[in-house]
Amino acid sequence: xxxxxxxxxxxxxxxxxxxxxxxxxxxxxxxxxxxxxxxxxxxxxxxxxxxxxxxxxxxxxxxxxxxxxxxxxxxxxxxxxxxxxxxxxxxxxxxxxxxxxxxxxxxxxxxxxxxxxxxxxxxxxxxxxxxxxxxxxxxxxxxxxxxxxxxxxxxxxxxxxxxxxxxxxxxxxxxxxxxxxxxxxxxxxxxxxxxxxxxxxxxxxxxxxxxxxxxxxxxxxxxxxxxxxxxxxxxxxxxxxxxxxxxxxxxxxxxxxxxxxxxxxxxxxxxxxxxxxxxxxxxxxxxxxxxxxxxxxxxxxxxxxxxxxxxxxxxxxxxxxxxxxxxxxxxxxxxxxxxx
Amino acid sequence: xxxxxxxxxxxxxxxxxxxxxxxxxxxxxxxxxxxxxxxxxxxxxxxxxxxxxxxxxxxxxxxxxxxxxxxxxxxxxxxxxxxxxxxxxxxxxxxxxxxxxxxxxxxxxxxxxxxxxxxxxxxxxxxxxxxxxxxxxxxxxxxxxxxxxxxxxxxxxxxxxxxxxxxxxxxxxxxxxxxxxxxxxxxxxxxxxxxxxxxxxxxxxxxxxxxxxxxxxxxxxxxxxxxxxxxxxxxxxxxxxxxxxxxxxxxxxxxxxxxxxxxxxxxxxxxxxxxxxxxxxxxxxxxxxxxxxxxxxxxxxxxxxxxxxxxxxxxxxxxxxxxxxxxxxxxxxxxxxxxxxxxxxxxxxxxxxxxxxxxxxxxxxxxxxxxxx
Amino acid sequence: xxxxxxxxxxxxxxxxxxxxxxxxxxxxxxxxxxxxxxxxxxxxxxxxxxxxxxxxxxxxxxxxxxxxxxxxxxxxxxxxxxxxxxxxxxxxxxxxxxxxxxxxxxxxxxxxxxxxxxxxxxxxxxxxxxxxxxxxxxxxxxxxxxxxxxxxxxxxxxxxxxxxxxxxxxxxxxxxxxxxxxxxxxxxxxxxxxxxxxxxxxxxxxxxxxxxxxxxxxxxxxxxxxxxxxxxxxxxxxxxxxxxxxxxxxxxxxxxxxxxxxxxxxxxxxxxxxxxxx
Numbered sequence: 001x002x003x004x005x006x007x008x009x010x011x012x013x014x015x016x017x018x019x020x021x022x023x024x025x026x027x028x029x030x031x032x033x034x035x036x037x038x039x040x041x042x043x044x045x046x047x048x049x050x051x052x053x054x055x056x057x058x059x060x061x062x063x064x065x066x067x068x069x070x071x072x073x074x075x076x077x078x079x080x081x082x083x084x085x086x087x088x089x090x091x092x093x094x095x096x097x098x099x100x101x102x103x104x105x106x107x108x109x110x111x112x113x114x115x116x117x118x119x120x121x122x123x124x125x126x127x128x129x130x131x132x133x134x135x136x137x138x139x140x141x142x143x144x145x146x147x148x149x150x151x152x153x154x155x156x157x158x159x160x161x162x163x164x165x166x167x168x169x170x171x172x173x174x175x176x177x178x179x180x181x182x183x184x185x186x187x188x189x190x191x192x193x194x195x196x197x198x199x200x201x202x203x204x205x206x207x208x209x210x211x212x213x214x215x216x217x218x219x220x221x222x223x224x225x226x227x228x229x230x231x232x233x234x235x236x237x238x239x240x241x242x243x244x245x246x247x248x249x250x251x252x253x254x255x256x257x258x259x260x261x262x263x264x265x266x267x268x269x270x271x272x273x274x275x276x277x278x279x280x281x282x283x284x285x286x287x288x289x290x291x292x293x294x295x296x297x298x299x300x301x302x303x304x305x306x307x308x309x310x311x312x313x314x315x316x317x318x319x320x321x322x323x324x325x326x327x328x329x330x331x332x333x334x335x336x337x338x339x340x
Numbered sequence: 341x342x343x344x345x346x347x348x349x350x351x352x353x354x355x356x357x358x359x360x361x362x363x364x365x366x367x368x369x370x371x372x373x374x375x376x377x378x379x380x381x382x383x384x385x386x387x388x389x390x391x392x393x394x395x396x397x398x399x400x401x402x403x404x405x406x407x408x409x410x411x412x413x414x415x416x417x418x419x420x421x422x423x424x425x426x427x428x429x430x431x432x433x434x435x436x437x438x439x440x441x442x443x444x445x446x447x448x449x450x451x452x453x454x455x456x457x458x459x460x461x462x463x464x465x466x467x468x469x470x471x472x473x474x475x476x477x478x479x480x481x482x483x484x485x486x487x488x489x490x491x492x493x494x495x496x497x498x499x500x501x502x503x504x505x506x507x508x509x510x511x512x513x514x515x516x517x518x519x520x521x522x523x524x525x526x527x528x529x530x531x532x533x534x535x536x537x538x539x540x541x542x543x544x545x546x547x548x549x550x551x552x553x554x555x556x557x558x559x560x561x562x563x564x565x566x567x568x569x570x571x572x573x574x575x576x577x578x579x580x581x582x583x584x585x586x587x588x589x590x591x592x593x594x595x596x597x598x599x600x601x602x603x604x605x606x607x608x609x610x611x612x613x614x615x616x617x618x619x620x621x622x623x624x625x626x627x628x629x630x631x632x633x634x635x636x637x638x639x640x641x642x643x644x645x646x647x648x649x650x651x652x653x654x655x656x657x658x659x660x661x662x663x664x665x666x667x668x669x670x671x672x673x674x675x676x677x678x679x680x681x682x683x684x685x686x687x688x689x690x691x692x693x694x695x696x697x698x699x700x701x702x703x704x705x706x707x708x709x710x711x712x713x
Numbered sequence: 714x715x716x717x718x719x720x721x722x723x724x725x726x727x728x729x730x731x732x733x734x735x736x737x738x739x740x741x742x743x744x745x746x747x748x749x750x751x752x753x754x755x756x757x758x759x760x761x762x763x764x765x766x767x768x769x770x771x772x773x774x775x776x777x778x779x780x781x782x783x784x785x786x787x788x789x790x791x792x793x794x795x796x797x798x799x800x801x802x803x804x805x806x807x808x809x810x811x812x813x814x815x816x817x818x819x820x821x822x823x824x825x826x827x828x829x830x831x832x833x834x835x836x837x838x839x840x841x842x843x844x845x846x847x848x849x850x851x852x853x854x855x856x857x858x859x860x861x862x863x864x865x866x867x868x869x870x871x872x873x874x875x876x877x878x879x880x881x882x883x884x885x886x887x888x889x890x891x892x893x894x895x896x897x898x899x900x901x902x903x904x905x906x907x908x909x910x911x912x913x914x915x916x917x918x919x920x921x922x923x924x925x926x927x928x929x930x931x932x933x934x935x936x937x938x939x940x941x942x943x944x945x946x947x948x949x950x951x952x953x954x955x956x957x958x959x960x961x962x963x964x965x966x967x968x969x970x971x972x973x974x975x976x977x978x979x980x981x982x983x984x985x986x987x988x989x990x991x
Contacts, residue, residue, distance in 0.1 A: 017451040025449055031893060036415070042894040043815035050808035050864050051823065057861035058830055061841035068841065076847050094848045096841075141735055144728045158977060159736045162743065164984070165973035168923045169941035170965035173958055174746045185745050188762050217742065220735075225984050249724070278834045281925045285945055299836050299926070306840050307930055316840055323837050330832060396885050417891035429882035433904035447891025491886075 064096070065316045069106055071099035073312035099313070106317035116318065118293055119301040122208070126297070127276045130212040135268055137216070138223035143257065145224070146231045157228070161221030168218070172285035175214040176201075179286075204294035207287050211295055214282050219275065223268050230264030231257070266337040270330050277326050298322050342409075342420075342498040342531055344370040344393065348402035351388050351555075362388040364555045366402070373529045375522070376560075377546030379536055381578070385555035387503060390535045394501050395419050406498060417447055422492035423501040427508060428484045430476035430491075436463070437472040440490045462494045482513050489521075493528065500525070500532040506541065518545060539579050543567070551575050573693035576621050576686055582650060582661045584621045588690060591615055600656025602635050604685075611687050611697035618696065621686030624650070627662035629670065633677035639670045653678075746966065749959040757955050770960065777957040781935060781943065787964060789855070790940040794921040797859045801917050802910060804863050809872025810902050814884060824873075830866045836926060843930050853933045862921065868913055871986050875909040876902060908982065915976065915983035922969070940965045 017025065037045060075098045110116055141160060145153055163171065178185050179200035187197040200210045234257065242252045258265075280299040283289055289296035289304075296304075302322065306315035349366040352359050363385040370376045378386040391397045393404060395416030403412045411419045422443075430439050437459055444455045463469045466486045476484055485505065492500055505521075506514045522545055525532050536542055542549045543563040550560040551574075559571045570576035576584050589596040589604075591612045596604045598620065612618055629651070637653035637660055644666065651670060653660045662678065670676050687697040749757050752767040777783050811817070812824060842861050851857035879902055887897045903910070925941040932942055944965065947958050973980055 018453075021451045024445070028447075028449070037894050039815070040817045043811040043817035043820075046807040046811035046815075046898070047817075047823070050804045050869060053804070053860065054827070054830075054864035054866075057842065057845075058838065058864060058866070059826065061838045061845070062830070062833065064841040064844075065837060076844070096844050096848055137735070140731065144732050147728055149725055150728060150732070156732050156736055158974065160739050161977075161980075162970055162973060163739060164980065165919075165966070165969040166743075167940055167944075167962075167965045167969065169925055169944045170962040171742070173944050173947075173962050174742050174966075177749065177955060177959070178742055178745060183757070183759065183762060185741070185762055191761075217739065221739070222984060225981055229981075229985050274832070274834065278836060280836065281941070281945075284925075299834075302836070303839075303926060307843075312840055312844070319837050319840065323834060326834055327832060394885075394889060396888065416885075416889045421889070423886070423889050425882040425886055427880060427882055429880060429886035431883065431887070431901060431905070433907065442887070443890035446896065491890075 065319055068097075068099070068313055069317035069320045070101060070103060071313045072102045072105075073310070074098040074100055097312070102313070106314045107321075109314060110317055110321060115293060115296070116298075116301060119296045119298045122293075122295055123277060123279065123297045126208055126212055126215075126279065126295075127273065129208075130215055130276055131269065131272045133212065134216045134220055135223060135265070135272060138220050138268070139227055139265070141220070141224045142227035142231055143253070145228060157221075157225070161225055163218050163220075164222050164225075166218060168281045169285055171218055172214060172282045175210070175217075175282075176286045179210050179213075201287055202291050204291055207291055207295050210286060211279070211282055214286060215276060215279065219272065223272065226268055227261070227264060230261050234260040262337070266334065269337065270333050273329060273333065274326055277322075277329070342407035343372045344368075344499060344531060344533070345405040346389075346393070346402070347405075349389065349392060349399055349404070350401035351385075351392055351397060352400040361555050363392070366557050368550060368557060368560065370531055370533060372407075372531055375525050375532045375534065375545065375547045377534045377536060377542040377549045378552060379539055379542035379546075379549055379578075380552035380558075382537055384552045386535045386537075386552045388555075389552070390423075390501055390503055390533060393499070393533060394421055394423050396423075417443075419499070420497050421499040421501055422495050422497040423503065424488045424492050424505045426504040428476075428488040428505075430484055430487055432476055435473050435475055436468065436479070436487050436490075439476065439487055440494050443491065443495050458494055459490075462490045465493070466490050481509050482517065485509065485517060489524070493524075498531065500530050502532065502534045504536055505534075507536070507538070514541075521545070540581060543579070549579075551578060553578070568699040569695070570686070570698060571695055573619055573621070573688040573695075576688070576695070576698075580623060582624050582663070584623050584686065585627070585658075585660045586619055586621050587655070587658050588617060589620045590617050596620055598655075599658055600637075602655060604634070604682075607682055615689065615696070617690040619688040619690055619693070621688065622660075622680050623684065623686075623699075624661040625663045626680045626684035627660065627664075627678050628680060629662065629664055629668060629676050629678050631677055633679035635679070636675055636677045639672055639674045639676055641672060642670060644669075651676075743966065743970070746959055746963055749955070750963040752956065754954065754956040757959070769956065773956040773960045774964075776954070777960050780954075780957065781947070783943065783961055783964065785936060786938050786940055786943040789937060790922065793855055793858050793939060794918050796855075797862065797921040798914050798917045800859070801863045801865050801868055802914055805865055805868030805913065806872045806876075806903060806906065806910065807898065808869045810876050810898055812869070812873040813876035814879070814881070814902075827866045827869055831870060835862075839927050839930055842927070846931055852931060853937055855937070857931050858924070858928050858939070859921075862924075865917060865920070868917060871909065871913055871916075872906070875906055875986075879905055908979075909986070911976075911979045912983040912986045915979050916986070919983075 144150065145156055150156070179187075181187060181197055181199055181201060184200070186200065190196075190198065198206055200206050238256045238260065239252060242256050247255065278299055279297045280303065283295045283297050283300055284303075287295040289300055298318070299322070302315050302318045305311045305318060346366055346368045349363055349368075350361070351363040352361050366385075366389060368376075368389075378389060380386045388397065392399050395411070395414060395418075399412060403410060405411065406419065406421075416423075431442065434442065437456075440459045440462060441455045444450050444458065448455075450458070459472070460469065463472055466489060468483060468486050468490065471479060471483060471487070476487065479487065485508075488505065502521075506517055509517060518541065534545060546563055548560055549563050549566055551558045551566060553574050559566050559575050561569070566575055567579050570579065573586065577586060587598050587602065589598040589602065591597075594606050594609045596602075596606065596612075596618070598604075604620070606612065635655075637655040639651060639653050640659070641652045643650040643652070647666060649664050649666055649668060651662045651664050651668075653662065653676065660678075683700050685697065686695065686699065688695055745762075748763060748766050750773060751770040752763055753769045753772070756763055756767065756769075774783075812820065838861070846852050846857045846861075883901060883905070884897050887901045892900060923941070924939075925945070928939050928942050929945065932938055935943070935946070938946065940961075944958070944961055947954075947961060
C-alpha cells in the first residue's frame with residue numbers, strides 16, 4: 001500500500017467525479033472562502049437564536065407580569081413606544097398596553113377576594129388528596145411490577161402507562177361522560193353492585209373526587225415509570241444483605257427500598273405537586289369550576305379574571321402570588337425531604 | 341514526510357486570575373521518519389505539547405516548523421498531520437468505512453471512488469477489511485485501535501501524532517500492538533511523535549525518548565542514553581523499573597557517608613569536588629548481595645519474579661531495591677551485606693539534581709543530544 | 714417452610730390481583746370511549762350502557778366532520794406540534810452544544826437564567842404573551858402558538874447535560890479531519906446524540922400537543938383550532954352530541970396511544986430524561 005500510494009501521491013485521479021462529488025467540492029470551496037468560525041464566535045452563533053427567543057418570550061414576559069400587577073389594564077396599546085426610521089428600513093415597537101398605575105391595589109384586592117381564597121382552598125384540597133393517593137398507588141404498582149416473580153411486566157407497564165399519551169382535554173372529556181350521572185359508565189357499574197347513583201358532577205363533595213380521579217388516572221403511569229427506574233437502580237446486594245439479616249418483606253421495603261428511593265420519591269412529589277397546583281384543563285372541561293365554584297382552581301380563576309372579565313392587571317397580581325406559592329412549596333419540599 | 345522543529349514552545353492556560361504554565365520554552369527537533377516518544381508523569385505537559393503540534397491548542401509563544409513550513413498559526417487540519425487519540429475517538433454513528441474516509445471526504449478533492457479505494461487498501465494493510473461495514477461499538481478494543489490507526493494512515497500525513505494510543509488495551513494486546521505499531525511506522529517511514537506516561541513503553545518503542553517534567557523538557561536521547569546518562573535526578577528516577585535507589589550522603593574526603601551506617605569510598609573524587617552533600621543513585625541491578633560487602637541492610641520482602649528476584653531492603657528509613665538471582669532467597673528480617681561497582685554509580689547535585697556522574701561501566705552507547713538548560 | 718410457601722403464594726396472588734385491577738381501571742375509560750364512539754347517539758345514552766362496540770363510527774365521524782371539519786383540527790395540531798418539535802430541537806441542541814463544549818463570556822449567568830425558568834409554571838406567561846401577540850398582530854396564527862415556546866429551558870438543559878458526555882477527543886478528531894465547527898455540530902454531535910434527541914423530541918411534542926390554555930386564548934377562528942381547543946368548544950354547545958364528542962376524543966387519543974406503543978422506549982427515556990433534572 002505504501003509503495004503504491006507513494007508513487008501515485010495525492011493526485012491519484014481515475015474516474016470522473018460524480019455529481020455528489022462535485023457538490024461536495026463546491027461546498028468545500030464555498031466553506032474555504034468563508035471566514036473561519038472558532039472559539040467564542042461559534043458559541044455566540046449557536047446560542048443566540050435560543051437567547052433571542054428566550055429573552056423575548058420568556059424573560060421579558062416574566063418581568064412584564066410583575067410590572068403589570070401594579071397597574072390596571074385599560075385597553076390594548078395605542079400608538080408606538082418608539083420607532084426607528086432609516087428610510088426604507090422602518091421599525092416600530094408598539095406599546096403593549098394602556099395602563100393606569102394603581103400601586104398595590106391589586107394585591108390589596110386579592111387579599112379580600114373570597115373567590116380567590118376559594119380557588120386556593122379547592123386547589124389545596126385536591127392536591128392534598130390527589131398527590132398522596134397517586135404516588136402511593138404509583139409506588140405500589142412500581143414495587144409490584146419490580147417483583148421478580150411477576151410475568152408479562154412489559155404488557156402491564158405499557159397498559160398502565162398508556163394514559164401518558166392521552167391529550168389532556170380529550171381525556172377530560174371522556175371522564176366528563178364516564179362520570180355522567182344519568183348514563184355514565186361509573187354509575188352503571190355502581191348500580192350493578194347495588195349502589196344508588198352518585199352525583200359525580202353536581203355535588204360539591206363528589207365533584208372534587210371526580211377531578212382527583214381524572215388527574216390520578218392520567219399521571220399514575222408517568223410516576224410509576226420514574227419510580228420503577230428508581231427501584232431498578234437500587235443495588236440488589238442491599239436486598240440480599242437484608243435477606244441474610246432476616247428482614248421480612250415489609251422490613252425490606254421500610255429499611256432498603258424507601259431510603260434508597262428517597263431522592264426519586266422527592267422528585268416525583270415535587271413534580272406532582274407543581275403539576276396539580278397548575279391544574280386547569282380538567283376542571284375547565286369536567287366541572288367548569290362548579291358546582292358553585294367548588295372545583296375552581298387557581299389557574300382557572302386567573303384565566304377567568306384575565307380573559308373573561310379582562311382584568312389583566314389583577315390577573316397578573318394573582319399570577320405573581322401563584323408563582324410565588326408554587327416556588328415556595330417546591331423549595332419547602334426539597335428542604336424537608338432532601339437533607340441527606 | 342517532514343522534520344519537526346519546535347522552538348521555544350510555551351503554553352500558558354489562563355483560568356480567571358490564575359495562569360498555569362503547561363509547557364515552558366521547549367526546544368525539540370524530530371528528524372524525518374523518526375519515532376520520538378514524549379514521556380513523563382501525568383501533568384508534565386507532554387500531552388499539551390502534542391496538542392500544540394497537532395494544532396488543537398494555540399501556542400502562547402514560540403514557533404513550530406514542519407520541514408520548511410512554519411505551521412504555528414495553521415489549523416490542525418491544514419498542517420498535514422494525523423492524530424490517534426487515547427480513546428480512539430471513533431465516530432460512534434459511522435461505520436468503520438465512514439470513519440476512515442471522513443477526513444478525506446471533508447478536506448480533499450478525491451472522488452468517492454478514490455476515497456473508497458484508499459480506505460480499502462488501508463483496511464487491508466491493517467487486516468480489518470471484513471470490519472468495514474461495522475459500527476465502532478461492535479468492535480473489540482484492539483480492532484477499534486486499528487480503525488483509529490487506519491483513520492490516521494489513510495490521510496498519508498507527513499506527521500503522525502499519538503496520544504497514549506495503547507493505554508486502553510489489556511497487557512497482552514498492548515505488547516502485541518506495540519510491536520505492530522513500530523513495524524508499521526518503519527514501513528510507512530512517517531515522522532511520529534508518541535506520548536505515553538509508561539516509561540517501559542517509551543524505552544521499548546522510541547528511536548529517541550524525550551522526558552518531560554513540570555512543563556520543562558528534561559532530556560532527549562536514545563533509550564539507552566537516557567537510562568545510562570540521565571542529565572538529572574528526575575530522569576534517573578523516572579526511567580527504569582524498578583526505580584533507581586536514591587539516598588543523600590555527606591562527602592567526607594573520598595568517602596560518601598549515608599544514613600544507617602552507609603559508606604562508600606570513591607576512587608575518583610573529581611565528580612564530588614566542591615560538594616559537601618550529594619545524592620547517590622544505584623540501579624537495582626547493580627546491587628550485588630555478597631558476604632564481604634561493605635554495607636549492610638535488613639531484608640523486608642523478597643518478590644520472586646521467576647527469572648529474577650526483587651529484594652526489598654531497609655537501610656535506616658530508606659528502602660533499597662535489588663534485582664538478584666532467582667536462586668538467592670534471603671529471608672525477611674535477615675541482615676545482608678551488599679556491594680556495587682563505582683562505575684555503576686550515579687551522583688547528583690543535592691540542590692539542583694544535576695548529574696555529577698553517571699554510569700561508565702560498559703561500552704558507551706550512542707549518547708543522545710542533551711538539552712542545555 | 715410450608716408456612717413460608719403458603720405466605721408467598723398469598724403474596725403473589727395479591728400482587729397479581731392488584732396489578733390486574735389497576736390495568737383494568739386504566740383501560741376502562743379508553744375502552745368505553747371507543748365503544749361510545751361507535752354507537753349512535755340514542756344507543757349511547759341508553760341505560761344500561763352498551764359494552765360492545767357498534768358500527769356507527771363512520772356515521773358519527775361524518776356528522777362531526779360536517780359540523781366542524783375535525784380533519785383540519787387534527788392537521789393543525791399535528792402541524793404545529795411537528796414544526797415546533799423540529800425547530801425547538803434544533804435551537805435547543807445548538808445552544809446546548811455551545812454550553813457543553815465551548816467557553817464564552819456570560820456562560821454562567823446565562824445558564825443560571827435558564828435554570829431559574831425551569832421551575833416556572835408556563836401559565837405565568839399567558840397574559841403577557843397574549844398582549845404581545847395582539848400588538849404584533851399574531852393573534853390567531855400558528856406562529857404565535859409555535860415561536861414563543863421554542864426556547865425551551867428543559868430542552869437546552871437536557872441537551873447540555875447529554876452533550877457533555879461527548880468526548881472532547883471526538884470533536885478534536887473531527888477538527889483534525891478538517892471539519893468546521895458547524896460541521897462538527899451537525900455531522901458529529903447531532904448524530905451522536907440520536908437517542909437523546911428522540912427522547913427530547915417526545916417531551917417537546919407532548920408539551921405542544923397538550924398545550925391548552927395558551928391556544929385557547931390566542932386562537933379565534935375555529936378553522937385554526939387545535940384539538941384541545943376544538944374539544945373544549947364541542948362540549949360547550951347547546952345540544953350536546955355525545956357520539957361526535959367521543960369520535961373526536963378517540964381520534965385525539967388513539968393515534969397518540971399507538972405512537973406510544975411503537976415508540977415506548979423513547980417515551981420512557983423522555984420521561985426519565987425529564988426526571989434527571991435534579
